[in-house]
Amino acid sequence: xxxxxxxxxxxxxxxxxxxxxxxxxxxxxxxxxxxxxxxxxxxxxxxxxxxxxxxxxxxxxxxxxxxxxxxxxxxxxxxxxxxxxxxxxxxxxxxxxxxxxxxxxxxxxxxxxxxxxxxxxxxxxxxxxxxxxxxxxxxxxxxxxxxxxxxxxxxxxxxxxxxxxxxxxxxxxxxxxxxxxxxxxxxxxxxxxxxxxxxxxxxxx
Amino acid sequence: xxxxxxxxxxxxxxxxxxxxxxxxxxxxxxxxxxxxxxxxxxxxxxxxxxxxxxxxxxxxxxxxxxxxxxxxxxxxxxxxxxxxxxxxxxxxxxxxxxxxxxxxxxxxxxxxxxxxxxxxxxxxxxxxxxxxxxxxxxxxxxxxxxxxxxxxxxxxxxxxxxxxxxxxxxxxxxxxxxxxxxxxxxxxxxxxxxxxxxxxxxxxxxxxxxxxxxxxxxxxxxxxxxxxxxxxxxxxxxxxxxxxxxxxxxxxxxxxxxxxxxxxxxxxxxxxxxxxxxxxxxxxxxxxxxxxxxxxxxxxxxxxxxxxxxxxxxxxxxxxxxxxxxxxxxxxxxxxxxxxxxxxxxxxxxxxxxxxxxxxxxxxxxxxxxxxxxxx
Numbered sequence: 001x002x003x004x005x006x007x008x009x010x011x012x013x014x015x016x017x018x019x020x021x022x023x024x025x026x027x028x029x030x031x032x033x034x035x036x037x038x039x040x041x042x043x044x045x046x047x048x049x050x051x052x053x054x055x056x057x058x059x060x061x062x063x064x065x066x067x068x069x070x071x072x073x074x075x076x077x078x079x080x081x082x083x084x085x086x087x088x089x090x091x092x093x094x095x096x097x098x099x100x101x102x103x104x105x106x107x108x109x110x111x112x113x114x115x116x117x118x119x120x121x122x123x124x125x126x127x128x129x130x131x132x133x134x135x136x137x138x139x140x141x142x143x144x145x146x147x148x149x150x151x152x153x154x155x156x157x158x159x160x161x162x163x164x165x166x167x168x169x170x171x172x173x174x175x176x177x178x179x180x181x182x183x184x185x186x187x188x189x190x191x192x193x194x195x196x197x198x199x200x201x202x203x204x205x
Numbered sequence: 206x207x208x209x210x211x212x213x214x215x216x217x218x219x220x221x222x223x224x225x226x227x228x229x230x231x232x233x234x235x236x237x238x239x240x241x242x243x244x245x246x247x248x249x250x251x252x253x254x255x256x257x258x259x260x261x262x263x264x265x266x267x268x269x270x271x272x273x274x275x276x277x278x279x280x281x282x283x284x285x286x287x288x289x290x291x292x293x294x295x296x297x298x299x300x301x302x303x304x305x306x307x308x309x310x311x312x313x314x315x316x317x318x319x320x321x322x323x324x325x326x327x328x329x330x331x332x333x334x335x336x337x338x339x340x341x342x343x344x345x346x347x348x349x350x351x352x353x354x355x356x357x358x359x360x361x362x363x364x365x366x367x368x369x370x371x372x373x374x375x376x377x378x379x380x381x382x383x384x385x386x387x388x389x390x391x392x393x394x395x396x397x398x399x400x401x402x403x404x405x406x407x408x409x410x411x412x413x414x415x416x417x418x419x420x421x422x423x424x425x426x427x428x429x430x431x432x433x434x435x436x437x438x439x440x441x442x443x444x445x446x447x448x449x450x451x452x453x454x455x456x457x458x459x460x461x462x463x464x465x466x467x468x469x470x471x472x473x474x475x476x477x478x479x480x481x482x483x484x485x486x487x488x489x490x491x492x493x494x495x496x497x498x499x500x501x502x503x504x505x506x507x508x509x510x511x512x513x514x515x516x517x518x519x520x521x522x523x524x525x526x527x528x529x530x531x532x533x534x535x536x537x538x539x540x541x542x543x544x545x546x547x548x549x550x551x552x553x554x555x556x557x558x559x560x561x562x563x564x565x566x567x568x569x570x571x572x573x574x575x576x577x578x579x580x581x
Contacts, residue, residue, distance in 0.1 A: 103291070106254050106289070107287060110253075110283070122295060125297050
């Protein structure tokens, strides 16, 4: 859930900018945001450690300044899940924003709205279903995240264990029954999420 | 006419250059021309949605854009209302929400009062709580107008306001639009590729072609005296042809065409005096070609001007009238492919003269029916 909230906060503005603005480095942002969809999760996890680990590019200064490190904490699980789920939200939301008629935004401009107000009052409400569908998908992706989480957050019971990690642990320790229950729950949830997201996309704004 | 709006802009796009200069007074200026001529781009520049590369836009006392002085007023502050092609109503807002959209920032009571006023004036009160998708084409047009007019803009821009509608509705809404514009007394710029629309709604017509203005004139002058061959062509005027000047005076022009010597009235307001032997373009309205009745030939004793004879080589039944294509009794290739002149006769005349049986005719043209066009 935290990952989804963080996703919305980061992903929707990125989707809007990618859909509506032509800025320097736009293709690079597009590439970076999409990469986690293609790369093996362990590779993404590796990059996150390089970036945020105790000796990482961002992690080292943070550790020196505060004595705190992200790796192997609950935050790490959230960040890993967010990064992995971001492409699904950004891609879906961007497609939805691009279908909003530009004349509607132009109309808002001539009626006195700034670009930010126009985005909040016109563009995003009209792209709402697509954005919701993206959020639902990214929620499911975050829930199922395994590889990157394992790399950055480890698998510390009660602290950084996610559902897929629990399934893995259960299988390893021979607790097949518990694994089965978790697998069933995750499968059912994923089905619900897919149906919901398809319905959202199909429905006119 | 005090000019209220002065436009002189240049904008370079991929494979297209807009380079126009025109002005307009109070009332409606119709930008007329084929699709892709730069009319909508001009509106977007006027609204501040597209930034020209160079030039100046002045509305009343306000400079909206001046490339040299670095002035570019944001669209939010131009006081320009825009009615988009297809109307661009906010689908997630009610009629009231759309009309009141530009009024945010006013006190709630004032906003409400203005909404009511606009809704009432446009007859939209019964639909105030409906959504755009629940409205007819005519109601949508009124909502789009109401939304743009609610903020009291200094200028209203209309981009092909009627193009989304089918023909019968289109005519009704054209008249309604004209009435609303007259009622609000607002200066407006209207984009259209339909000459009837330009003529019915525009006090002044600005003719666009390929990113340029080829004529800007009060509408009466434009229709009867297009300034050039390209204006005549764009306006769909038929029988635009070329002759060779014999003699031009302030009130008459004589020229040679297809072995005939024709005489036309020269425009009294701006006489055109081409040198002898220079080429000149002219047009003849198809409905002004006069067929001579054979049973009365020589009886009425009228001197016929510009007398010619020819054969009907093709005809088209238009219901209430017939279009005939005539080839002159002259050697050499006809002026317009397989024929020299297109003319139009009412159905009754066609039947009385039994044109379906008799194909060879004498005809004449009053010199007032031949319009000479300065070549361009």
